[in-house]
Amino acid sequence: MQMGIEIHVPDGVVPWRMPRKRLTREESREQTRLRLLDAAAVAIAKKGLTATSVEDIAGQAGYTRGAFYSNFKSKTDLFIELLKRDHMSIQEDLQRLLDANLSSDDLQKQLALFYAQCYRDHTSYIVWAEARLHAVRDAKFRQRLNALCLEKRDTIAYFIAQFCKRLGMPVPDAAKDLALASMGLIDGVLYFNITMPNELPDAAAESVLSTIFSATFFGTQP
Amino acid sequence: MQMGIEIHVPDGVVPWRMPRKRLTREESREQTRLRLLDAAAVAIAKKGLTATSVEDIAGQAGYTRGAFYSNFKSKTDLFIELLKRDHMSIQEDLQRLLDANLSSDDLQKQLALFYAQCYRDHTSYIVWAEARLHAVRDAKFRQRLNALCLEKRDTIAYFIAQFCKRLGMPVPDAAKDLALASMGLIDGVLYFNITMPNELPDAAAESVLSTIFSATFFGTQP
DNA sequence: GCATTCAGATACAACTATGTATTAGAGTTC
DNA sequence: GAACTCTAATACATAGTTGTATCTGAATGC
Numbered sequence: 001m002q003m004g005i006e007i008h009v010p011d012g013v014v015p016w017r018m019p020r021k022r023l024t025r026e027e028s029r030e031q032t033r034l035r036l037l038d039a040a041a042v043a044i045a046k047k048g049l050t051a052t053s054v055e056d057i058a059g060q061a062g063y064t065r066g067a068f069y070s071n072f073k074s075k076t077d078l079f080i081e082l083l084k085r086d087h088m089s090i091q092e093d094l095q096r097l098l099d100a101n102l103s104s105d106d107l108q109k110q111l112a113l114f115y116a117q118c119y120r121d122h123t124s125y126i127v128w129a130e131a132r133l134h135a136v137r138d139a140k141f142r143q144r145l146n147a148l149c150l151e152k153r154d155t156i157a158y159f160i161a162q163f164c165k166r167l168g169m170p171v172p173d174a175a176k177d178l179a180l181a182s183m184g185l186i187d188g189v190l191y192f193n194i195t196m197p198n199e200l201p202d203a204a205a206e207s208v209l210s211t212i213f214s215a216t217f218f219g220t221q222p
Numbered sequence: 223m224q225m226g227i228e229i230h231v232p233d234g235v236v237p238w239r240m241p242r243k244r245l246t247r248e249e250s251r252e253q254t255r256l257r258l259l260d261a262a263a264v265a266i267a268k269k270g271l272t273a274t275s276v277e278d279i280a281g282q283a284g285y286t287r288g289a290f291y292s293n294f295k296s297k298t299d300l301f302i303e304l305l306k307r308d309h310m311s312i313q314e315d316l317q318r319l320l321d322a323n324l325s326s327d328d329l330q331k332q333l334a335l336f337y338a339q340c341y342r343d344h345t346s347y348i349v350w351a352e353a354r355l356h357a358v359r360d361a362k363f364r365q366r367l368n369a370l371c372l373e374k375r376d377t378i379a380y381f382i383a384q385f386c387k388r389l390g391m392p393v394p395d396a397a398k399d400l401a402l403a404s405m406g407l408i409d410g411v412l413y414f415n416i417t418m419p420n421e422l423p424d425a426a427a428e429s430v431l432s433t434i435f436s437a438t439f440f441g442t443q444p
Numbered sequence: 445g446c447a448t449t450c451a452g453a454t455a456c457a458a459c460t461a462t463g464t465a466t467t468a469g470a471g472t473t474c
Numbered sequence: 475g476a477a478c479t480c481t482a483a484t485a486c487a488t489a490g491t492t493g494t495a496t497c498t499g500a501a502t503g504c
Binding site for chain 2: 005047050134138174183185186194204207211
């Protein structure tokens, strides 16, 4: 068995312990759903969407397949819910940045923050990579995923516009395309950062990102 | 069955037709290998590495599993050969660009050309995406893939250095990191270009790439 | 032209996955 | 506390995959 990139198990949510309070059916069901979702994220990050069986997910969560099928129509169904959940959390992070005091002097810090927050734990990076690949092959899925991506793009485009205004720079009229490119750039750089941390350690990744960002948006030379 | 992104079958190589000339054993074997490799690229692009069975590959190539196992140790084995073959072809393309008359005024054209050449046919884009994901999980594979990526990075870094010199610009000392970032950027942008061609058509993709490149390397404002 | 060799086909045994149909057991309601 | 209702476990039928072991027919060499 080959050793993969280290996967951090998100440990914040719904730990396994004898519930003090007897849960209502709804609560219990919701807990099961959450556990299944968390387990799926870990399992998919470890083995890949296709190689992860429903049994893997259920087992990892401490259930059997019965529980799975009683909560989700299919693996794809669960996968989409997983992405939506993650997307919402990212959107919230971005929104928080936008709503924060927009100190116009540290755009770079903000972007670096976003970069750092975005996929701090590799699990969700991998899950999204998995999703992109899946989207290439399944038109229906692609549509749904694109909707999420475009939502994120628009948030980032707005982010860009805000900062340009703050700084008295003209808002580039390809702001949306630039936002899309930023997303691509971050993902691309993150890949190298994750898979060859010696060649591109965190500091270098952040530095090259901020070089490119500031060059692109402020015309600052490296 | 969901419709995926259209896959162009590379039709240049070793078509199926009754051979005029009787092939020698070696030639015939080589032909089989090539057919299997081509078929694998198409099949993997269509269904993904894991979901593609050895049978799929062999069948697609017009053989049975027997032929496959008599030519490759395993699916992974074939996959690596496939990547190497593709890598070599990309390296040659890049080298050709480097060796061509380095007209210093149209760096952008050259880069656009590279971008266009790089993954003109989606098959190889997808195969590489598949590889990246696989690399995250398999340390041995990751090492081999990283070696290829770093080779490409160095070529691109050299490319960047050459052009900067030509133009009398200082060669950025993070040239290698910038090369890596360029690779990431191109892959990232290409993904959106492929999966949402309405949002990011070819022209927009090229334009945003050249905006970012020229800003980064020449400090040209958009 | 006959024996040899090797590419590729076929047969086989062990495993793994999927989805459904049924069942057990616990929560809810009155 | 008895009937009812859901969640999740279990059992089952089906089907797909892998690698190896064995066989066949065509190319080669003497």
